[in-house]
Amino acid sequence: MSTATVKPTTVRIEEGLKEQATEFLDSVGLSLNSYLNLAVRQLVNQRKIPFEIVGRAEVPNEATRRAMVIAEAHELGVLPDDSPSFNNADELISFLDED
Known part of the structure; x- marks a missing residue:
């Protein structure tokens, strides 16, 4: 000392x-x-805090939790699954190009 x-x-x-x-x-x-x-x-x-201060990451984060709840609701039939589906990449690209 x-x-x-x-x-x-x-x-x-x-x-x-x-x-x-x-x-x-x-x-x-x-x-x-x-x-x-x-x-x-x-x-x-x-003359500064000698380490980075970051918040603890939530696992899963809120966006992931929301997606999980929505997916489960679709699976259980609570929410209708009105998501578009595609048979190939060309259909997907056409859908994305639509205005």
Whole structure:
């Protein structure tokens, strides 16, 4: 540890999240405290959050869930299946070219 003065800080982390983070960090040889210090140091050095922040992708996403519900409704006969069908690519191309 450096000779800099260390001041205690309280950080509130959800219990389950803390357990998951600690488990992973233990596997790579870091404590939660060391990781937080590392992250804050990078924040100060880079003057930006040192990682990309992205939302968790829903699996399946909303568009896929909607398609699944519609497909099941067609299969069960709840919704009429009025989707066009084609016997070959030429019919499909003709349909797509129609105004």
